[in-house]
Amino acid sequence: MRSPFRRWRLAAAVASLGLFVAAIAQLAAPLPGPPLYDGVVVADPYVWVRAPAGQPGGATGASATLPVVNHTSPLVAVATTEAPPQAQVVAMDGTLDIPRTATALQVTIVPLDPASVVAAAAGWRVLGNVYRIRVVDQVGHPITAPASAAVTVVLRGPDSTADVSLGQLGELVDGRWTALKTDTGVGSTFDAIVTSFGDFAVLAPIGSGASASGAPAASGAPAASGALAASGAPATSVAGVPSARPTAIGSSAGPGGWTASTLETAVAVMALVAAAAVALYTIRTSRR
Amino acid sequence: MTARASATSGPRTAAAPSGRAVVRSLGGLLLLVVAVEARRWAVADIGADGLAVGAAFGVGLFLIAALGGWRPHATDRQGGWLGLVRDVGAGLLAAAALVGLAVLARMRGPWVPLDPAASLVPWAAVTILVAIAEELVLRGSIFDAIAGLGGPAAAVAVTSIAFALLHVPLYGMRVVPLDLGVGLLFAGLRLASGGVVAPAVAHVVADLAAWWL
Numbered sequence: 001m002r003s004p005f006r007r008w009r010l011a012a013a014v015a016s017l018g019l020f021v022a023a024i025a026q027l028a029a030p031l032p033g034p035p036l037y038d039g040v041v042v043a044d045p046y047v048w049v050r051a052p053a054g055q056p057g058g059a060t061g062a063s064a065t066l067p068v069v070n071h072t073s074p075l076v077a078v079a080t081t082e083a084p085p086q087a088q089v090v091a092m093d094g095t096l097d098i099p100r101t102a103t104a105l106q107v108t109i110v111p112l113d114p115a116s117v118v119a120a121a122a123g124w125r126v127l128g129n130v131y132r133i134r135v136v137d138q139v140g141h142p143i144t145a146p147a148s149a150a151v152t153v154v155l156r157g158p159d160s161t162a163d164v165s166l167g168q169l170g171e172l173v174d175g176r177w178t179a180l181k182t183d184t185g186v187g188s189t190f191d192a193i194v195t196s197f198g199d200f201a202v203l204a205p206i207g208s209g210a211s212a213s214g215a216p217a218a219s220g221a222p223a224a225s226g227a228l229a230a231s232g233a234p235a236t237s238v239a240g241v242p243s244a245r246p247t248a249i250g251s252s253a254g255p256g257g258w259t260a261s262t263l264e265t266a267v268a269v270m271a272l273v274a275a276a277a278v279a280l281y282t283i284r285t286s287r288r
Numbered sequence: 289m290t291a292r293a294s295a296t297s298g299p300r301t302a303a304a305p306s307g308r309a310v311v312r313s314l315g316g317l318l319l320l321v322v323a324v325e326a327r328r329w330a331v332a333d334i335g336a337d338g339l340a341v342g343a344a345f346g347v348g349l350f351l352i353a354a355l356g357g358w359r360p361h362a363t364d365r366q367g368g369w370l371g372l373v374r375d376v377g378a379g380l381l382a383a384a385a386l387v388g389l390a391v392l393a394r395m396r397g398p399w400v401p402l403d404p405a406a407s408l409v410p411w412a413a414v415t416i417l418v419a420i421a422e423e424l425v426l427r428g429s430i431f432d433a434i435a436g437l438g439g440p441a442a443a444v445a446v447t448s449i450a451f452a453l454l455h456v457p458l459y460g461m462r463v464v465p466l467d468l469g470v471g472l473l474f475a476g477l478r479l480a481s482g483g484v485v486a487p488a489v490a491h492v493v494a495d496l497a498a499w500w501l
Contacts, residue, residue, distance in 0.1 A: 007440070007479060007480075008480060010440060010441070010444075010479055011476045011477075011478075011479035011480035012476065012480070013476075014444050014472050014473075014475055014476035014479060015382070015472070015473050015475075015476025015477060015479075015480065016476070017469075017472050017476075018448070018468075018469045018470065018471065018472025018473030018474070018475070018476055019382075019385055019469065019473050020469070021465065021466075021468060021469030021472060022386070022389060022466055022469030022470050022473065023389055023469070024465075024469075025465035025466040025468075025469055026389045026390070026392070026393045026466055027389075027392065027393065043338065183460060183462055184459060184460040185459060
């Protein structure tokens with residue numbers, strides 16, 4: 001720029017516009033997570049209820065008893081113990097519809113084998129575990145919430161959920177899996193606003209995942225709020241399990257751990273990038 | 289970091305050939321896309337360790353920035369250190385604004401913490417590496433190349449859009465408005481300071497804050 005003043009003026013305008021846009025975006029539709037974050041995604045291997053070969057089993061749930069004060073629902077933030085959690089339910093205080101007689105809320109998250117619940121509709125499969133999330137008062141009365149309360153259920157898909165854009169949260173309603181309007185988060189997490197509690201799972205079109213190179217399923221993705229009819233076929237938990245994963249996953253040393261497989265991956269990636277960089281640099285300098 | 293670069297031209301010369309600038313800008317964007325997709329593939333498709341992939345991604349971006357012509361410059365003793373302090377301060381101010389926005393959003397609605405399965409120090413080290421590397425590529429080499437072709441406004445627009453789209457594989461399209469705004473903010477810092485220190489500081493601090501938010 002010819003004039004430092006013009007540069008400063010443009011810089012101030014751009015920065016102000018940016019801050020304004022970011023503020024409007026974040027305040028008008030807050031994203032339930034740190035959306036600017038783009039660093040590493042470090043996650044525990046997915047823990048299954050009924051584990052495929054080579055995958056860890058022993059998924060556990062979570063529960064909490066929360067007191068109700070002044071007839072106002074408390075803050076609900078219950079999550080399973082994995083990092084990141086495989087299932088979470090979050091509700092700000094005062095957002096749940098509770099009976100006036102409620103003195104406490106019992107929140108439970110129970111992982112289920114998909115084979116034990118209704119199968120997904122034809123063309124769809126359940127990824128990972130089904131999670132039964134219950135919120136009841138002290139006498140077992142189920143609790144609900146208005147849509148405006150933005151009560152959120154978050155599920156994490158198995159690590160090999162390749163294309164997050166194809167995954168959707170589903171809720172079992174009247175014996176049918178119903179797709180919820182789903183947003184995606186870091187590390188194959190899927191979240192949706194809910195107005196009631198029950199059985200939830202991550203659903204994806206059959207054919208999506210690591211083996212399909214992220215291509216859309218042949219049947220196409222259904223509308224976000226469309227109902228997915230139960231197929232009545234035998235549970236698809238086995239068929240729905242992602243194709244055989246490299247042993248590197250099963251042999252991981254644990255959270256953040258370095259293993260021979262991860263080192264090999266890192267070296268391979270770095271070597272490819274370095275090779276491309278050297279090639280381009282050579283071409284560039286040879287033209288001088 | 290002592291990188292300083294003019295707002296309108298590459299770090300080496302005020303009149304880089306336009307053909308070379310086209311190659312640098314398009315090549316930088318293309319390599320950035322490849323690097324982002326490679327990272328997504330490594331983490332999502334084959335489940336590689338997040339820290340290792342992050343470190344490799346950061347190093348790869350450094351190479352891309354170097355290929356694109358970014359070079360650190362020696363500090364100008366006639367005010368360079370003061371300028372460096374000023375840039376760091378501007379970056380911290382911008383980061384404070386972003387963190388403040390995130391806290392406000394958290395208070396308004398359900399918040400799902402990042403909760404990574406890693407200890408703080410290695411996670412922070414790789415996060416810092418990735419954040420700085422992204423700034424060197426976007427607000428460094430690509431910004432310089434496009435500014436040399438189409439002026440600072442074009443550089444601001446392209447790098448801000450690229451920054452927003454960079455996060456789509458992780459979060460989906462819904463994050464585009466927010467990250468577009470953040471990209472513009474960082475581009476404004478780049479324009480005001482003439483270098484990458486201010487946006488890099490802002491980016492690093494905002495990313496590190498995710499651990500506690």
